[in-house]
Amino acid sequence: MCKIKIIVLRYGHRPSRDKRVSTHLALVARAFGAHEAWFDTKDESLERRIAQVNEAFGGSFAVKTGVDLMSAIKEAKKEGFCVVHLTMYGIPLPQLIEEIRGKSKLLVLVGGPKVPRYFYEVADYNVSITNQPHSEVAALAVFLDWLYEGDEFNFKFEGGRIEIEPCVRGKKIRVLR
Amino acid sequence: MCKIKIIVLRYGHRPSRDKRVSTHLALVARAFGAHEAWFDTKDESLERRIAQVNEAFGGSFAVKTGVDLMSAIKEAKKEGFCVVHLTMYGIPLPQLIEEIRGKSKLLVLVGGPKVPRYFYEVADYNVSITNQPHSEVAALAVFLDWLYEGDEFNFKFEGGRIEIEPCVRGKKIRVLR
Numbered sequence: 001m002c003k004i005k006i007i008v009l010r011y012g013h014r015p016s017r018d019k020r021v022s023t024h025l026a027l028v029a030r031a032f033g034a035h036e037a038w039f040d041t042k043d044e045s046l047e048r049r050i051a052q053v054n055e056a057f058g059g060s061f062a063v064k065t066g067v068d069l070m071s072a073i074k075e076a077k078k079e080g081f082c083v084v085h086l087t088m089y090g091i092p093l094p095q096l097i098e099e100i101r102g103k104s105k106l107l108v109l110v111g112g113p114k115v116p117r118y119f120y121e122v123a124d125y126n127v128s129i130t131n132q133p134h135s136e137v138a139a140l141a142v143f144l145d146w147l148y149e150g151d152e153f154n155f156k157f158e159g160g161r162i163e164i165e166p167c168v169r170g171k172k173i174r175v176l177r
Numbered sequence: 178m179c180k181i182k183i184i185v186l187r188y189g190h191r192p193s194r195d196k197r198v199s200t201h202l203a204l205v206a207r208a209f210g211a212h213e214a215w216f217d218t219k220d221e222s223l224e225r226r227i228a229q230v231n232e233a234f235g236g237s238f239a240v241k242t243g244v245d246l247m248s249a250i251k252e253a254k255k256e257g258f259c260v261v262h263l264t265m266y267g268i269p270l271p272q273l274i275e276e277i278r279g280k281s282k283l284l285v286l287v288g289g290p291k292v293p294r295y296f297y298e299v300a301d302y303n304v305s306i307t308n309q310p311h312s313e314v315a316a317l318a319v320f321l322d323w324l325y326e327g328d329e330f331n332f333k334f335e336g337g338r339i340e341i342e343p344c345v346r347g348k349k350i351r352v353l354r
Contacts, residue, residue, distance in 0.1 A: 021201070032307075057310065091345060126346060132332075132341075133208070135314050142322050153271050164308035168303060171266040
């Protein structure tokens with residue numbers, strides 16, 4: 001499906017307050033071609049929700065929660081991951097995307113207003129999806145859409161139970177098994 | 178800033194449960210070049226949050242809450258708005274984007290799993306941003322990014338108090354007044 005290995009790493013997940021935003025973030029990571037999403041706080045209910053989506057719609061996207069982010073980042077750097085931090089303070093995506101497309105492994109840090117200073121320092125690229133405040137969910141989607149040049153519309157997720165059949169009006173769901 | 182007049186219309190906003198997702202949605206609409214976002218349920222706190230962003234970062238993006246969506250859609254259709262409904266069940270964006278770019282006024286309906294059947298019927302285009310489940314916030318961002326062909330990175334928001342200066346590492350905020 002995609003040549004680049006991509007792990008999304010979400011800082012500051014609070015299971016009670018962030019339930020919907022974190023679910024959206026994980027689902028965006030999955031739909032737009034990341035392979036894994038890691039969250040700092042343990043959250044079995046988030047893991048279950050994503051497992052249910054895989055079971056229904058296919059693919060092997062993985063969610064890990066309760067991850068020690070600092071160690072994970074260090075480990076990934078050792079393994080040759082390029083670290084991209086999405087932040088409204090960074091350099092606009094159009095100036096960096098060509099360089100980033102040349103990498104084979106990406107660790108994409110997604111935070112929010114309160115990310116530690118360390119994220120800015122450890123990142124190989126601090127990338128802004130416009131310099132306006134908006135949403136980490138949107139930033140991740142636009143980043144991955146640009147990275148894959150729209151190829152997410154062609155992705156296949158194998159092994160699911162159902163599949164949406166695009167239609168002009170209404171809903172068509174194909175049952176596969 | 179943009180030739181097409183765009184209003185985003187959000188169905189099913191619940192102020193307590195959806196606070197963050199609806200704020201993200203409004204901020205994405207603003208940052209990616211929509212002119213207004215309308216929500217069905219009255220929510221003064223959401224209106225205030227967006228007004229604060231305008232005050233700080235500029236522009237004249239407008240939020241209306243407590244809007245009767247059905248009447249608003251009918252009125253907009255009379256005024257010549259083309260109605261685009263973002264839904265995972267629709268026709269993939271790449272097949273429709275050229276046609277949609279030719280319109281002068283767009284009403285973009287954003288719902289969720291429980292939108293009324295009426296949305297599918299009233300829409301001139303039911304558009305999917307992939308046929309995988311993910312996030313209405315991401316769907317709106319990718320839709321507007323494609324519509325403007327990435328021009329959101331060049332948008333200027335006039336009259337703000339501060340402005341982000343893109344930088345390689347850390348945060349630079351320029352105070353304008």
